[in-house]
Amino acid sequence: xxxxxxxxxxxxxxxxxxxxxxxxxxxxxxxxxxxxxxxxxxxxxxxxxxxxxxxxxxxxxxxxxxxxxxxxxxxxxxxxxxxxxxxxxxxxxxxxxxxxxxxxxxxxxxxxxxxxxxxxxxxxxxxxxxxxxxxxxxxxxxxxxxxxxxxxxxxxxxxxxxxxxxxxxxxxxxxxxxxxxxxxxxxxxxxxxxxxxxxxxxxxxxxxxxxxxxxxxxxxxxxxxxxxxxxxxxxxxxxxxxxxxxxxxxxxxxxxxxxxxxxxxxxxxxxxxxxxxxxxxxxxxxxxxxxxxxxxxxxxxxxxxxxxxxxxxxxxxxxxxxxxxxxxxxxxxxxxxxxxx
Numbered sequence: 001x002x003x004x005x006x007x008x009x010x011x012x013x014x015x016x017x018x019x020x021x022x023x024x025x026x027x028x029x030x031x032x033x034x035x036x037x038x039x040x041x042x043x044x045x046x047x048x049x050x051x052x053x054x055x056x057x058x059x060x061x062x063x064x065x066x067x068x069x070x071x072x073x074x075x076x077x078x079x080x081x082x083x084x085x086x087x088x089x090x091x092x093x094x095x096x097x098x099x100x101x102x103x104x105x106x107x108x109x110x111x112x113x114x115x116x117x118x119x120x121x122x123x124x125x126x127x128x129x130x131x132x133x134x135x136x137x138x139x140x141x142x143x144x145x146x147x148x149x150x151x152x153x154x155x156x157x158x159x160x161x162x163x164x165x166x167x168x169x170x171x172x173x174x175x176x177x178x179x180x181x182x183x184x185x186x187x188x189x190x191x192x193x194x195x196x197x198x199x200x201x202x203x204x205x206x207x208x209x210x211x212x213x214x215x216x217x218x219x220x221x222x223x224x225x226x227x228x229x230x231x232x233x234x235x236x237x238x239x240x241x242x243x244x245x246x247x248x249x250x251x252x253x254x255x256x257x258x259x260x261x262x263x264x265x266x267x268x269x270x271x272x273x274x275x276x277x278x279x280x281x282x283x284x285x286x287x288x289x290x291x292x293x294x295x296x297x298x299x300x301x302x303x304x305x306x307x308x309x310x311x312x313x314x315x316x317x318x319x320x321x322x323x324x325x326x327x328x329x330x331x332x333x334x335x336x337x338x339x340x341x
Contacts, residue, residue: 035116036152041123045149045158046070049127051165052077059162060084060092063144064100066160067129067188073104091142094131094184101188102213107221109195109206113183115175117197119150119157124196126187127160133180142181191221200229204238211242219246226255233263240272249279250331257334264338267296271305273334278309281316282332285309294339 036042050069054062054077061077061084068075083100084092098108111117111128121128128147135141145161157174161167169177178185187195191210194203207221222239229235240255256273263269270292277285289306296302 035119038116039119039123039152042152043150044119044123046122046125046127049146049148049160051160053163053165058085058092059144060097063129063146063160064092064097066146067127068101068104068106070127071106071188071190075104092144097129097144098186099213101186102210102215105191105210105215105217106188107191107193107206107210107218109187109189109198109203111183111185111187111195111197113179113185115171115178118147118185120197121187121195122147122150126189126195129186129188130159130178131181131184132174132177134177137180140180143177147185191215191217191219192224194221194224194228198228200225200232200234203228204234207238207242211245216246219243219248219251226258231262233259233266233269236262237269237272240276244272244276244279247279249276252276253280253282253331261335264335265295267292267299267302270295270337271302274305274309277332277334278312280331284332284334286313287337288334291337291339294337 048070050066052062052065052069058077058081061080064080064084065075065077080100083103084096086093086096101108111121118128118130130145130147132143132145133140134143143162145159145167147157147159148166149158150156155171156168157171159167159169159174189195191207198206203221203225207218207225210221211218219239219242222235222242225232225235226239236255236259240252240259243249243252243255253273253276256269256276260266260269260273270288274285274288274292277288286306286309289302289309292299292302293306
């Protein structure tokens with residue numbers, strides 16, 4: 001879409017697609033058999049996904065409006081032009097597409113570049129925003145579309161694409177055009193709706209990106225991570241850090257408490273728990289930091305934290321005449337310190 005279409009290129013694309021289907025046939029058949037074993041649904045089509053016919057060079061706004069409207073946003077491509085369309089380039093940059101989706105409060109999760117993951121997301125009712133190169137590496141025709149369905153028996157995908165509400169494309173041709181755009185694919189979803197193919201590190205990065213963009217709803221994404229991966233210290237640590245950053249100290253304390261429960265000999269976890277408890281005016285904050293010091297007596301960061309927290313308690317006591325005791329016992333409870341057992 002950044003390059004004006006020319007007849008010669010169209011002819012080559014057609015020939016390219018036909019030859020690609022013929023060459024890729026056997027491997028595509030083998031892959032389809034594998035997908036049938038992985039996917040319980042052999043045919044899926046998300047009919048409720050809206051369709052916005054694109055105007056010239058504006059497939060970016062049209063495709064982004066498609067996934068946002070599917071999630072309930074009252075939006076149309078014209079409303080997104082200023083945010084994602086770059087007139088000098090006659091197109092939309094991927095970074096602008098992702099940033100704009102986050103501006104609406106959605107988590108944007110990048111998929112691994114394989115068709116199986118993409119189909120699994122569609123089967124889970126998640127339309128997938130993709131970038132394709134309909135031309136060649138030396139003469140690209142960048143194009144955004146939304147994958148809304150597939151048929152394993154016929155080995156085709158369906159897309160909201162350009163001026164076609166239901167564009168049908170063979171697996172092999174789609175993979176070729178998608179591969180030539182570095183397999184760029186994104187699931188745009190509410191923070192509490194986790195992509196079915198999400199892995200923990202990638203999901204935490206996506207949630208952190210949403211938090212960095214200034215959306216408090218990002219906390220729901222971190223909460224979702226602890227439900228999907230309750231035995232992971234990374235999920236609880238990430239939730240604790242996010243909640244603390246958002247001044248939700250009660251949630252932070254609960255998350256850091258789970259973190260030290262799973263990894264009791266980690267002094268950093270106890271350090272973080274102590275700061276959260278201190279914000280809740282819990283007397284156990286000093287117990288938590290004392291545990292961190294016992295576990296890492298030579299750690300200067302932990303020692304500095306202990307000094308700082310003691311000063312805060314002393315200042316609070318001197319100012320109010322007594323330590324604020326508005327906390328509840330359940331908020332202030334901490335696990336047993338392994339260094340004291």
